[in-house]
Amino acid sequence: MHLSRTFLLRLSLLGIAVLFLVVIAISSLSLRTARVDLTSDRIYTLTPGTLDIVDGLRKPLTLTLYFSDHATRDLAQLRSYEQRVHEMLREIAVRAHGRIRLRVIDPVPYSDDEDAAESYGLTPASGGSNGERVFFGLVGSAGPGDTAPQAIPFFDPAREAFVEYDIAKLLYELGMPKKPRLGVMSSLPLEGNLVIGEAPWTLMRQLDQLADVTTIDPDSVTHIDPAISVLLLIHPKHLSEDAQYAIDQFVLRGGHLVVFVDPDAEMDTAPLIDSQGTVDDHDSNLPRLFQAWGVVFDPTRVVLDRSQALTIELNGNSIGHPAMLGLGAQDLNHDDVVTASLQRINFSTAGFFELAPDTKARLIPLVQTSDEAAIVPAQRVRDSASDPTSLLENYEPTHDRYLLAARLRDTFHTAFPERREKGHLAVASGPGEVVLVADTDLLSDRLWIDVQPLLGQQQLTPFANNGDFVANLVDNLGGSSALLSIRGRVNSQRPFTRVKALQAAADRKFLVKKRELENELYETQRRLAELQPAKGAAAPTTATAEQRREVEQYLQRKLAIGKELREVQHQLNAEIDALGLRLKFINIVLVPGLVALLGLIYGWRRTRRARRVV
Incomplete structure (x- = not known):
């Protein structure tokens, strides 16, 4: 049987078409998660930290993106940002291999979807078409009776650099069955005194809502429970070697530590001179640990900043106090997730941190002064309590910006190499992080919260972000190491630089x-x-x-x-x-x-x- 050349050609084309369809079908099944990100900054490529969180999910989750599509038809920039968020969520859903179900809902006005969005805590913005409210948030939920739904109330374009972090944090919290353990070790009266009618500081009540708080006595501690994920060390004074060693080993085991020290803690209630004649300047320091970590902190010096001085009322007059600082958005690190959304943090008689010349550690600024700052002895600040304006006499700015709060990153070594207890660690197994804050007064109510009586109850109105700053630290450090590894991303908007x-x-x-x-x-x-x-009569x-x-x-x-x-x-x-x-x-x-x-x-x-x- 002789087959014509035309028939063979048609048969070959048919075979090629069938083969093409088979290849497409196989690739659609086997290469579903394959992506090629050709953007210059790889903005659509998930970071390893997000991949670890997604891969670690053990139960199915549902992510619902509420976006007012009709109300934003004239808001091109917000629609572009929604596309960025949607693409990232879709990438996460694909990576989850069926463990994440993604839904997108347009909550039109007066609909059940709009009521559901509000019930989950989503925050609508005004300015949509025809005056409609704009919803742009995410709700994550597990199965019935499981972890309570978590939500991102609104995807603020100003936080675009941290959109991946916010989504990964939501996924992590959905998979976390309980609150993180938080240890608080302090020599300040954070919990008040019921005997004399002093209420706990507002900060402590706020932390109780965020975490499972455990109070640790600094005078008797010899070991810190490994179950504690974050330790707040506030105003460490005269710590015993055993207490310092416990903190040292906690850090080397990978624990997350936040240290608040102060050259002049105004909320310290200890007598300046005790019954034995010992002088207490109300300062705090961790000299042995700081030296091992390559940190320089001088508890005898206070930072002044005349350009950021807070206005206080003293003897009926309003005066600027150069040792009480109101640090604004320009003084906060907006590339760090902790301070990115904050607008103001107030400090009082704060110190500052520097790195030792021979250290390999790094200090990542969180809060710093302006270049109008100056350094004075702490005793001079104490002596000027009745007249803070005297601090401006002979004021000479150094034109340096001083670090009031920072992240310290390094592979830490022990400050107690001579110890040989069972389980002693001489060096951390990998890079770690300690957050340093050179003030304790920022935690007190007087620097960030206004308390007013209202119908027999206390009405709390924050006027600074001090509480948010500490809450963000606990929130950030209390997550997994994968969550901590997710840093800010570049903005997807590409400006016309030319x-x-x-x-x-x-x-x-x-x-x-x-x-x-x-x-x-x-x-x-x-x-x-x-x-x-x-101009005159002579010659007008x-x-x-x-x-x-x-x-x-x-x-x-x-x-x-x-x-x-x-x-x-x-x-x-x-x-x-x-x-x-x-x-x-x-x-x-x-x-x-x-x-x-x-x-x-x-x-x-x-x-x-x-x-x-x-």
Whole structure:
């Protein structure tokens, strides 16, 4: 039986088509999680910390993204950000291999979906189309009767750098059956005194809601329970070697430590001179541990900052206190998840941290002063309690920014190499982290919370983010090591850097012209002022004519400069338009043309080769 060449060709094409479909089907099953991220900053690639959390999920979860699609039809930037969040959630769902179910709901007004979004604690924003509210949040839930649903109330575009961290934290909390253990070791009266009617500090009540808090007596501690995930060490004074060794080993085992020290703890209630004549300056320090960690802290020096001084009421007058600092958003590290969303943290008589010259450790700033700061002895601050303005006498800023709070990162070594107890660790198994804060007064109510009676109850109104700062630290450090490894990501919005450079250059030109115009205006006004005495009965006409000439000359020059300004603006627009045309030509004409040309050359070469074979 002889098969025609045409039939064989058709049969071959059919076989190729079937093979193509089989390959597509196999690849769709076997390569479902395969992705290629071609963005320059790999913004769609999940970090190893997120992958560890997703891979560690042991129960199915449901993630519901509430996004007001109809209400945001005119909000292009928010819709672009929603696409970024949606893509990341879809990537996480694919990575979970069926353990995460992703839903997207548009909660239209007056619908059951809108009521459900509000019941989960999502926070709507105003400004949608036709005045509609905009929902853009995430709700995560496990099975019935399991962990309570967790929510991200609103995906704020200002936190885009931490969107992966926020989602991974939600997943981690859904898989965490109970609150983290938090240890608090302090020599300050954080829990108040019921005998004399002192209530616990607001901070302690806040921490009780976040974690399972355990109070540790600093005078008797010899070992710290490994089940404690975060230890707050507040105002350590006269700690025994056993207590310091317990802290040392806790850090080397991978425990998360936050140290609050202070050169002048104003909330310290210990007598300045005890019954034995011992002087207590109300300062605190960890000299042995700090030395082992490569940290320099001087408990006898206080940071002043006249540009960030808080205003206080003293003897009926409002004065600026240069030792009481209100650090704003410009003084906080917005690349760190702990301080990224905070706006203000208040400090009082704080110290500062530095690194020893020979250390390999790193200090990552969380809060720092402005460059108008100065350093003075702590005793001078105590002596000026009745007149804080005296601290401004002979004030000499160092023009350095001092670290008031920072993350210390290193592979820590023990401060007690001579100890040989059972289970003693000489060095940590891997890199660790300790958070250092050079003030304890920031924890007290007076620096961040306003208490007012209301209907027999206390109305608490925060006026600074001190409580949020500590809560964020506990929240961040109390998570898994995988969660801690997730750092901020770059913004997905890609600015037109070339256009911005052209705009900046034009702005500089405009500034020069503006100054030229202002100088000429001043010179003309000065000249007119000189002519005023010449106005009199003797020569009023001459003076008036001269004034008119001056004014005419000024107006002509002003018009000329205005034309030059418009010319600069015209040149700027022309350069931007030319750049836009070049980009459009490259993307629309040149690149597709090159691809088509390469295809034609390849097809021509194949045809030529086939003819040679025939």
